[in-house]
Amino acid sequence: MEGFETFEVGPWSDLIWEGLWITVYATVLGTLLAIAVAFVLGLLELSRHVALRASARIVVEFFRGTSLVVQLFWIVFALPVITGYRIGEPEMNAVIALGLNFGAYGAEVVRGSINAVPQPQREACTALNLTAVHRFRRVILPQALPLMIPPAGNLVIQLIKSTPLMYLVSVVDLFTVGDEMRKAETGSIGLIYLGLGVVFFLLSMIVVGLAQLLENRAKRRLGQKPVSIVDTALGDASTSSTHAPGGAI
Amino acid sequence: MSTPESTLPPAKDKSFIHFDDVCKQYGDLTVLDDLCIDIDAGEKVTLIGPSGSGKTTILRLLMTLETLSGGYIWVDGKPLWHQQKGDRLVPADQKHLREMRKQIGMVFQHFNLFPNMTVLQNLIEAPIRSLGRPKEQAIARARELLDSVGLAEKESAHPNQLSGGQQQRVAIARALAMDPKILLLDEVTSALDPELIAGVLGVLRELAETTDITMLIVTHEMHFARDVSDRVMMFDKGKIVEQGPPSQIFDDPEHNRTKNFLSAVLSAG
Amino acid sequence: MKWDMDFALEILPDILEAFLRYTLVITSLATLLAAVLGMVFAVIRYVRIPVLTQVTTGFVQFTRATPIPIQLFFVYYLLPDYGLTIGAVTTGVLVLGVHYACYFAEVYRGGIESIPPGQWEACTALSLPQQAVWRRVVLPQAVRKILPSLGNYVISMFKEVPFLVFISVPEMVTVARGIGGSNFRYVEPLTICGIIYLLSSYPASVAMRKLETRLEHA
Numbered sequence: 235m236e237g238f239e240t241f242e243v244g245p246w247s248d249l250i251w252e253g254l255w256i257t258v259y260a261t262v263l264g265t266l267l268a269i270a271v272a273f274v275l276g277l278l279e280l281s282r283h284v285a286l287r288a289s290a291r292i293v294v295e296f297f298r299g300t301s302l303v304v305q306l307f308w309i310v311f312a313l314p315v316i317t318g319y320r321i322g323e324p325e326m327n328a329v330i331a332l333g334l335n336f337g338a339y340g341a342e343v344v345r346g347s348i349n350a351v352p353q354p355q356r357e358a359c360t361a362l363n364l365t366a367v368h369r370f371r372r373v374i375l376p377q378a379l380p381l382m383i384p385p386a387g388n389l390v391i392q393l394i395k396s397t398p399l400m401y402l403v404s405v406v407d408l409f410t411v412g413d414e415m416r417k418a419e420t421g422s423i424g425l426i427y428l429g430l431g432v433v434f435f436l437l438s439m440i441v442v443g444l445a446q447l448l449e450n451r452a453k454r455r456l457g458q459k460p461v462s463i464v465d466t467a468l469g470d471a472s473t474s475s476t477h478a479p480g481g482a483i
Numbered sequence: 484m485s486t487p488e489s490t491l492p493p494a495k496d497k498s499f500i501h502f503d504d505v506c507k508q509y510g511d512l513t514v515l516d517d518l519c520i521d522i523d524a525g526e527k528v529t530l531i532g533p534s535g536s537g538k539t540t541i542l543r544l545l546m547t548l549e550t551l552s553g554g555y556i557w558v559d560g561k562p563l564w565h566q567q568k569g570d571r572l573v574p575a576d577q578k579h580l581r582e583m584r585k586q587i588g589m590v591f592q593h594f595n596l597f598p599n600m601t602v603l604q605n606l607i608e609a610p611i612r613s614l615g616r617p618k619e620q621a622i623a624r625a626r627e628l629l630d631s632v633g634l635a636e637k638e639s640a641h642p643n644q645l646s647g648g649q650q651q652r653v654a655i656a657r658a659l660a661m662d663p664k665i666l667l668l669d670e671v672t673s674a675l676d677p678e679l680i681a682g683v684l685g686v687l688r689e690l691a692e693t694t695d696i697t698m699l700i701v702t703h704e705m706h707f708a709r710d711v712s713d714r715v716m717m718f719d720k721g722k723i724v725e726q727g728p729p730s731q732i733f734d735d736p737e738h739n740r741t742k743n744f745l746s747a748v749l750s751a752g
Numbered sequence: 753m754k755w756d757m758d759f760a761l762e763i764l765p766d767i768l769e770a771f772l773r774y775t776l777v778i779t780s781l782a783t784l785l786a787a788v789l790g791m792v793f794a795v796i797r798y799v800r801i802p803v804l805t806q807v808t809t810g811f812v813q814f815t816r817a818t819p820i821p822i823q824l825f826f827v828y829y830l831l832p833d834y835g836l837t838i839g840a841v842t843t844g845v846l847v848l849g850v851h852y853a854c855y856f857a858e859v860y861r862g863g864i865e866s867i868p869p870g871q872w873e874a875c876t877a878l879s880l881p882q883q884a885v886w887r888r889v890v891l892p893q894a895v896r897k898i899l900p901s902l903g904n905y906v907i908s909m910f911k912e913v914p915f916l917v918f919i920s921v922p923e924m925v926t927v928a929r930g931i932g933g934s935n936f937r938y939v940e941p942l943t944i945c946g947i948i949y950l951l952s953s954y955p956a957s958v959a960m961r962k963l964e965t966r967l968e969h970a
Contacts, residue, residue, distance in 0.1 A: 236834055237833040295954055295957075296950065298957070299949060299954040300911075300945075300949045300950055301911040301912070301914050301945075302911070303914035303915065303917065303925050304914065305946075307925065307929055307942050308938075308943070311932055311942065312942050315938060315939055316939060394819075395818070396819070398821040399821075399915075401918070412825075413825070416829060427825055427826035427829075431814065431818040431822050431823075434817065434818050434822065435814060435817045435818055439817075546873075546877055547876060548876055548877075581879055584879035587877075588878075589873075591870060594870075595868075595870035595874035595877075597871065599893050599896070608880065608884070609879065612884040613880055613881060613884075661879075
């Protein structure tokens with residue numbers, strides 16, 4: 235069939251592994267940054283001080299309202315000009331853009347989940363004279379965590395689907411490798427991209443599985459029943475503001 | 484489970500509603516087992532009994548909301564879940580079911596009015612689309628019915644603007660707009676606040692007294708049942724324990740099961 | 753590095769033109785495709801036709817989990833092998849439309865399944881014909897519930913149009929990057945893009961959130 239000729243993968247395998255490594259590396263670092271950003275912004279949004287709340291809100295809406303591509307280009311092309319210095323490794327640009335963007339969406343998840351913990355829980359803490367930090371660490375957060383994980387899992391999958399943007403800023407990620415292969419093995423375009431699709435699909439499924447595990451662990455600590463893989467894997471569209479670029483799953 | 488085929492010859496001389504060895508199973512659970520019921524045209528029959536005894540299932544089978552596991556149901560001399568092919572009975576197709584349904588109406592415990600339509604629209608939708616009536620005729624009839632249930636001024640309201648009792652009266656009017664020969668009433672006051680129940684029962688009382696619609700009523704309202712019924716059937720575990728006129732069932736029941744059930748219900752009520 | 757206002761004003765018309773002629777148009781056309789195709793997918797999955805439903809489900813799940821750039825290149829570079837040369841813009845509309853049709857399908861399905869069974873039973877009791885059940889009872893109620901979800905997806909898609917830079921569609925961000933490259937001044941064009949995006953998507957998101965709360969209380 236046209237475009238689906240098989241070809242020798244051998245010579246390409248080193249490049250493919252390197253590309254895959256870069257993609258995974260960017261995903262993991264991007265996710266870690268996003269988690270940090272999400273918690274900082276999310277907690278600030280819940281602050282008692284209006285100024286802090288407002289500032290956090292502005293940052294969140296800024297990153298959610300502008301496109302990830304614009305943010306990436308800005309960091310790569312505009313930022314060096316303004317600050318006078320550029321970030322050494324090109325992947326880091328992508329990591330920062332991904333982390334900030336998805337962190338902003340994550341802030342909503344953090345905020346929403348913490349708010350979803352029933353108010354009576356806080357009242358019980360007051361009655362027991364627990365400090366705010368203690369309350370957060372031992373009562374609120376453990377209950378908020380299982381609520382955060384499914385939407386967070388969705389965001390990570392969206393992040394993975396956005397990693398091909400690194401191609402635009404000269405990073406040799408899996409997608410870029412795929413493009414090199416396309417140019418060389420001209421008869422196998424369909425096969426190459428189908429293969430890439432399968433790899434990304436598998437990466438998504440791994441994330442879903444991990445999210446499941448984490449969620450069940452968090453729930454077990456609360457004495458709640460675990461979730462089934464099927465329900466979460468093909469989840470429904472939420473109307474909440476957790477739609478980041480890369481599309482939702 | 485689909486309805487079974489058979490070579491039984493078509494029935495003649497059957498009562499208006501006839502259950503012939505009806506069986507209904509949900510998986511391993513048998514709800515109705517070889518049930519036989521005869522109801523005459525125009526009769527008002529109340530079904531009483533504990534939850535899970537199969538009373539609602541009987542109504543739902545008649546309204547084709549559940550499928551038959553076994554047996555036959557006859558309505559006005561014609562099989563409901565089957566069709567005649569020559570001298571055999573085969574499971575009915577959608578067309579036959581749709582035709583048969585037109586004679587049967589149902590009022591639900593939770594009203595099930597269409598929230599995206601006004602009261603009037605709720606009433607005219609089915610007469611126009613199912614019975615093919617012209618719009619002006621459907622509207623005129625709808626207004627008559629709304630007036631008879633005391634809600635003439637609410638024709639442009641939306642269901643969520645009405646109280647539970649009002650919604651149920653609209654639901655009754657909606658069912659009547661189809662001019663059914665049989666009206667099924669499934670615990671129609673169970674979801675209502677106590678002070679709204681009387682209004683709905685009043686409408687049903689008038690319906691029972693002034694029309695010759697065949698009515699099958701599942702209810703816990705025993706005083707109402709005694710007032711309007713020609714016959715009361717006591718059910719337990721999918722079988723008729725006892726049936727007879729209200730005076731017999733309520734005042735002088737023969738079976739212990741009936742006695743126990745009634746004393747529990749009437750003392751609690 | 754100072755902001756050059758004259759330069760900014762000079763390039764503004766080009767960027768705005770790209771925004772109106774390409775970004776907005778592509779978003780609209782792809783949304784239309786997604787809305788219609790998504791409905792087709794949803795109905796196929798709901799009605800359960802033997803082979804077609806499984807194939808459709810597989811396609812929908814796979815497409816949702818795969819990056820848009822891969823789908824873009826798949827279509828853009830493979831089709832010429834079959835003698836079909838559709839332009840970059842058409843490819844963009846097609847890929848975005850089909851990709852989001854897969855999300856729309858899930859939303860439609862969720863909407864239909866959230867209709868209480870009592871509504872279906874009332875339709876049976878009134879022996880309404882199938883067409884009327886869908887057209888007059890089920891779909892009007894389902895659409896009302898899912899409008900905010902669909903709106904949010906459209907806004908998502910709008911922010912993903914710049915992905916079309918991969919296939920050189922002259923949409924706003926691509927044009928901005930080009931201007932930046934040829935003038936060696938990136939700050940102004942990219943900032944303008946950011947502002948335009950913010951001005952369009954923020955009010956839209958707020959509107960969707962308001963719609964969602966209003967519908968919840970209806």
